[in-house]
Amino acid sequence: MRVFFAAPPPSWDRWAPALRAACPEIELCREGDPAGFDAVIYAPGYPAGGQEMDFRPFTNARLVQSLWAGVERIVGNETLTQPLCRMVDPGLAQGMSEWCLGWTMRFHLGMDHYRQDGVWRNTLVPPLASGRKVTILGMGELGRAVAAALRGVGFAVTGWSASGRAVPGVRMLGAAALAQALGQAEVLISLLPDTPQTRGLLDARRLAMLPRGAVLLNPGRGTVLDDDALLAELNSNRLGHAVLDVFRAEPLPPAHPFWRHQRVTVTPHVAAETRRSTAAPVVAENLRRAMDGRPLLHLVDRARGY
Structure with missing residues (x-):
């Protein structure tokens, strides 16, 4: 299972080990042919420069998993047609x-x-x-x-x-x-x-x-x-x-x-920080569900915005 990691560069060193430990069957990548990925893991700030990510090339992605509980920065992206799940851990x-x-x-x-x-x-x-x-x-x-x-x-x-x-x-x-x-x-x-x-x-x-x-x-x-x-x-x-x-x-x-x-x-936006130790298993479960065709966890309702 190939997974594209779409998050600001500093996140890679923090998240990659936790995600690989929680889901050792994945091939986690930061580059490659978008059509070759089965899922996308996303966090705001990608790509750099304030641009919206273009999800259209990810034609085979069965899931876009947000690492944030709030999805307001991505839910309105018109190129995003894949199932989007927010982080609840x-x-x-x-x-x-x-x-x-x-x-x-x-x-x-x-x-x-x-x-x-x-x-x-x-x-x-x-x-x-x-x-x-x-x-x-x-x-x-x-x-x-x-x-x-x-x-x-x-x-x-x-x-x-x-x-x-x-x-x-x-x-x-x-x-x-x-x-x-x-x-x-x-x-x-x-x-x-x-x-x-x-x-x-x-x-x-x-x-x-x-x-x-x-x-x-x-x-x-x-x-x-x-x-x-x-x-x-x-x-x-x-x-x-x-x-x-x-x-x-x-x-x-x-x-x-x-x-x-x-x-x-x-307080500086610290009330509910996503912690890798508890969030990575949630991501792993959703990746497996996407591959198996089972219902996804915390699927976003596009009409409601969350």
């Missing part, structure tokens, strides 16, 4: 769950209130987790994993998705109930994908629906959030804090006001 879900749980706990417990300055602040006692309302926007693989982690601690979790499809143990709301989902969110976690429907969803009108003092966590996609509207809400003292891991432009420019705002914490 246990390590990515665990990393996202730990990030969201950690930051939720920080604000739930009010850890920043206890400054070491000699003042005995024993009136600042948080409620139990069961008394803290958390809303998750986006209940795909990652949203469900985050909800399970939060529920494990006892948080009252509400999930929102366009479909409102049931998730065991989570109160689910659908598209028409977005105002309700936002209005009760003491902690709001956005795990929405980047689609035409989600871009700019958290604008001034919808951010104003959040309760006073609410905390926003965005480890999903930067395009969901209106940056200026968020800054206005923070500056008015209506929102308590925002922890942002994703941005419209990355790396976040040094002059961006998020860096200097006292109520914003920036």
